[in-house]
Amino acid sequence: MVAIILEENNHTRLVLTKMLSVLGYESVLSSSHIDEVCFYISQNLNRVKLILSASSVDDGPDFPLSRLVIQNRELDLTPMVYIQNESHFYSQARHPNPLSRIDDTLTKPFIVKDLKASIVRAHQRRAALRNTILILGNQLHRENAIEAMYDSQDSTHWKEVLSADTFESFKAAVLKGGFRVGSILIAPEFLSHQLVAWLRLFRRSPHGIETPIAFLSQDPGLAHEIRPHCDLFVSDPKTVALKMGMWRQLLLNLSRRLLHGWQLRDLLATAKDKIKSGDVGSAKKNLKQALALDSTRWEAHELEGILAEKSGKTEAAIESFKTELGLQPFAPLPYLKLIQLASVSDRDRFITSAAVYCPHHPQIQALIGQAKVSRP
Amino acid sequence: MTEAKIEFSQESDEAGSDEISKHILKYGHNFTSVVTLYTGFKYFKKYRSHNRLQELGGSKELVGVIAYVETPTAWVAAGDPICEENLAREMIVDFVKMARKISKICIFLPTSKKNAALARKMGFTVFEIGKNPWISLNTVSPTVKEQYLQKLHVARQLHAKGAIVERFDPLQITTRERLELDSIAAQWLRSKKTIPLAFLNQVKPWSLVRVKRYYRVLFHGQQIGFLAAIPIPVTNSWYLIDLIRSPQSPLGTTELLVIEAIDLLKKEGANEVTLGTSVLVPVTGQERELHKIGYRISNFMFDHFNFFYGFKSLYQYKDKFETTHWEPVYLISSSRFFGIRASYGIIRALFGKPVTTILATAFFKALAQFDLAAVLHRYLSHSIVTRTLPKRRSLFIVGAKSVSVLTFMNILFFLFAIDRTNRLRPIVKEFFGYSWEHFSGTGLEFQNLRTLLLSSFLHFDLTHLVFNLLLLVFLVGFLELIAGSVLVVTCYFFGVMLSNPMTSVAVAAFLHVVRLDPGAQFFQKIDVGCSLGVFSCLGAFCHFMKRSGLLIFLLLFGIVIYAALVSDLMALNHLVAVGIGLLVAMKQYPKAMKLD
Structure with missing residues (x-):
């Protein structure tokens, strides 16, 4: 994970670098020069996971940074946080940037907690733009998804449903939808070796890592091959009422998984570290926060079970593992x-x-x- | 047959005439020879007249030149005499004779090993003042550039990022480019710690433009630095005299410039390149035994006076380029003992100004460059990202609005509240000053709140006001610039409104418990001044610094000592004020992680 900092002041760059290292960014590249930052970004297109840009640095008359970020599809998922000085004269204010793609703004002074909250907001806003569901299924699946999307408009961020009924048209739809494709649903009838091979590669790409995939069956025979590449498994109920309920819940789960993805990953990683270091209290707190954001996250239930087992609470551990099996x-x-x-x-x-x-x-x-x- | 007759002339052209220029460009063998064509030098010339030429009405032939600068105590010659080798001794003798006629010492600075040996034989004082790095382009491999880039990673990185170096002609570039280069040179000169030097160290990149070679670094189409090389005619070598970069240029700019310039000069057929003298480089071997004390002093300066001039850093910088050899350079003085007159002469020549002017210029330059904010920035905590300070000082007032308003109000109140003796009017003090007796009788009424607020704008006398305002402007002002007005206003007013009542209650309760009677004096004591607001902000300020715990402890300890020294329990209200400010800052910006 690479984070890029564009900031003029050496001390601020140093502090930001330290903070980002604490937040888990493996490599932090920083500069006070816009050209240097553009160079760093273009050298790490697939690895840049965050761009922090300070207001005191001019984006230049041609806005090279904004242009670079907009033009590269690899950076579609990368959030940009704009750090501003409240009472000084800003270059951005002097030359309004028509290309600006700012996901969140953070005002100095701030502490690491504020920075983390800003990164979370920026990730959520970026994820909220990925509002298209792609279904590899039949007409009925598509209709169900659209109906569920209309029904759950207040609770999810989905705005569009695309569908494909062949593997070729599915691949073309992924390319066409690009960054906007926020989730993929796969009906068991359309499962093929080609699809599994494609999914294996897709899951390794930056886009694939951030895209939840649901398989519309819990049948072990059908799901066996695709199992490692899917996040959710749902069975199609028989009755119409149950069917709609399932679809609404599925869309809600996928929406939560996508919007809170970064925060959930961070919470779960921290909880795992805390369990390892024996800090049960903090781990519990992290898991509670994770489950409050997305109660269908089976990884959280698994960690909760492990934690309960370590604390000697067998009943609670059994309950958590059972819940996990219900989801995965x-x-x-x-x-x-x-x-x-x-x-x-x-x-x-x-x-x-x-x-x-x-x-x-x-x-x-x-x-x-x-x-x-x-x-x- | 041509009969040669030697004549000396003490003509001192201010700027080198065509005759001198031609001579220097033909016979100049020192790395500084051509630099003597800059303005500011006088020339001691030696002519040879030929009988046949005279018969034909021809003129004298210039055979030797010594460029020098005249100071009140000495003639300081720039390098060796520029003449044929066999005439050097004769020229030095006559130059010294001429100088002695007007009671001046002669100094040659910097001079070559050969000239130094000659001067030693003549009984002059010779002192090694540094070393000159030479890179022989005939012996380095054709892939010298790649080798350098391999070794100097900063230059390699900049090269990989797309920075390119090219030779340019200042007479051919556009006006915009020229202005850009001028601006880079001006910025670079401003950023230098030392005051501008004269003599051979003048920074005049656009002098002798037809003789010099220029190279510039282009980074994404923008010029970020340039280099001027001056020729050493006799040896077909080059001295990289002006190495100038923009203060905002990325790391590796000068290294890349030097590497590329060396590579281009090699391709153009040059023999050697020098980067100029590294001054006071430690002397070794036999030479060290000749002036033990002098060399010990120079070694000490090389190791410990880098704040004054980058002796060591410049040497290390030049050493990075894997020089072929380091050639010692010397100072020659015609006096038997190197004393005050010679030292003064050198200082005058090097700076081109009287000592008083040098000191005044150095003081004002240091003052102008001193940046309290930058110094404080170094000690800021790593747990909080603070605001960036404005680039222009005029914007400090905009950034520190509350401090500006508070300063203005304090001065205004002071002017209205003082009497003819510049002291606070007793009636104002009585009516608006805070005292526990006055406060405790009535409780929390509007009148008391007004007293708490207004007493903070009053001061006993000018000293009281000046001390408080200094703290307010410099420390609270800095806090406002880095942390914002909201925090400052909150801390200031909480400090002003709460510190006195809290101190009074706490002290009264403590005295009651320990059954001590402080007397009526404590309860009638009147307190005025903005110090409580200021100390509250100082408490918050400490939270923003590294080692805030230690700072708070020292601050509190100082307050307690002060209260004990003046035997005034009310002075402990500053202690409470610091605590209030600290709590406000901790609440707003908790340091959850230890990043310092």
Whole structure:
């Protein structure tokens, strides 16, 4: 993760660099020269995850920084935070920038907490512009999605639904939609080896990392191949009423996952670090915040289960792992934990489920083998 | 047969005539020879007249020149005599003779090893003053540029970013480009710590424009620095005399300029390149034994006087370019002992001004360059990103609005409230000054709140006002510039309104508990002045600094000592004010992470 700082004052650059390192940016490149900053950005197009631009530095008569950011599609997901001095004369104020793409503004003086809050806001605003859902499905899927989008307009940010019914048209739609494609839904009927191979590559791209993908089935047989590339798995209910409820919930979940993506990743990473270092209180606080933002984030439930287990709260741990399995039935860890923690009567049930959803996991295979031996 | 007759002339052309220019450009073998064609030099000339030429009505032939500067105590010659080798001794002798006639010492600065050896034989004082780095372009490999770029990563990075160096002719460039280069040179000169030098160290990039070669760095189409090289005619070598960059130029600008200039000069057939003398470089070997004390002093200056002139940093900078050899340069003095007259002569020649003017210029330059804000910036905490200070000082008033208003109000109130003896009128003091006795009887009424507020704008006398205003303008002003008006106004008014009542309550309660009677004096004591607001802001100011805990401790300790020295318990109200300011700042900008 690279962060770029354009700031005139050496001391401020140093402080900002330290703050960004604390916030988890592996590399922070800074300069007081717009040309140098443009050079840094063009050298790290796929790695730049944040641009901080200070008001005291002139963007020049041609606005080279804004132009660079707008022209490069790789930077579509990169938020730009504008740092301003309240009472001084600003170059930006003197030459209003028609190309300006500022996601959030931060006024000096500020502390690391304010900077983090500003980055979160900037990420959310950037993500909110990605308001198109792309469905690889049939006409019925498309209609359901549009209806659910209209129904949940107040609670989600989705504005458009694109659909494709062949793999080729799907690829073309991803290219056409570009940065605006905020989520992808895949119907099981359209699953193919080509699609799985494409998803594998897509998930490695900056766009793919930030795009939640949902598979419209929880059937282990169907989802087996696509399982590592999807974030959510939902089963299509039979009745119309239930169907609409499922679609609305799905759109809401995807919206939350996208809008709070950066913050959730940060909270979960911090919680993981805290669990490792034994700071249970802080980890709990982080997980609580993460679940308040998105209660369907199965990773948070998994960490909550691990934390509860470490604290000796077996019942709570079992509950968390069960919730996780409801959201992500293909994760092997909750099965292993449940088999370890649950009562003897339940253990067989979990082994059976694990054998269905994660049949190739070596530890689960070993457990299945043991169960067969112990049973006459 | 041609019979040569030597004649000397003490003609001293202010600017080199055509005859001198031609001579120097033909015989100049010192790296500074051509520099003597700058204005400000006089010339000691030696002629050879030929009988046949005279018969034909021909003129005398110039055979030697010594460029020098006349000071009240000495003639300071710029480098070696510019003549044929066999005439050097004769010229030095006659130059010294001529100077002695008018009671002047002769000094040669800087001079070559050969000339120094000659002068030693003649019984003059010779002192090694530095070393000259030479890069031999005949021995360096054809890929010298790549080698340098490999070694100097700052230059490599700048090169990779697209900076290019090209040779240019100042007579061919556009007016806009020329103005841009002039502005770079002016900015560079302003940014220098030392005052402008004269003699051979004059910065005159556009002098001798037809003789010099110029190179500039273009970074994204913009000129960010340039270099002027002056020839050393006899050896077909070049002296990189002016290396100028914009203060905003990126790292590696000068390094890239030097590397590219060396590469281009090599391609153009030059033999050697020098970057100029590194002064006071430690002397080693036998030479060191000749002037033990003198060299010890110069070594000490090289190590410890870098704040005055970058002796060491300049040497290290030049050493980066892997010089072929370092050639010592010397100072020759015709006097047996190097004393005050010789030193004064050198100083006058180097600076071109009387010592009093030099000192005054240096003082005002240092004053103009002193930036309190920049010094304070260095000690700011790394946990808070503060505002950037305005570029122009005039904008400080705009940035520190509240401090400007408060200063104005304090002065205004003082002018209205003083009597003829410049002291606060007793009636004003009685009516608007704060005292616990006055306050405790009536409680929180409008009248008391008014007293608390107005007492902060009154001062006992001019000293009281000046001291408070100095703190207000410099420290609170800086706080407002970096943290904003809201924090300053909040701290100031909380400090002014709460410190006195809180101190009175706390002290009275404490005295009651320890059963001490402070007497009526404590309760009747009147307090005025903006110091409580100022100290409250100081409390907040400490929060913005590194080691804020230590600063707060020192501040509180100072207040307690002061209260003890003046035996005044009311002085402890400043302690409360500091605490209030600190709490306000901590509330607004908590230092959650230790980044200092």
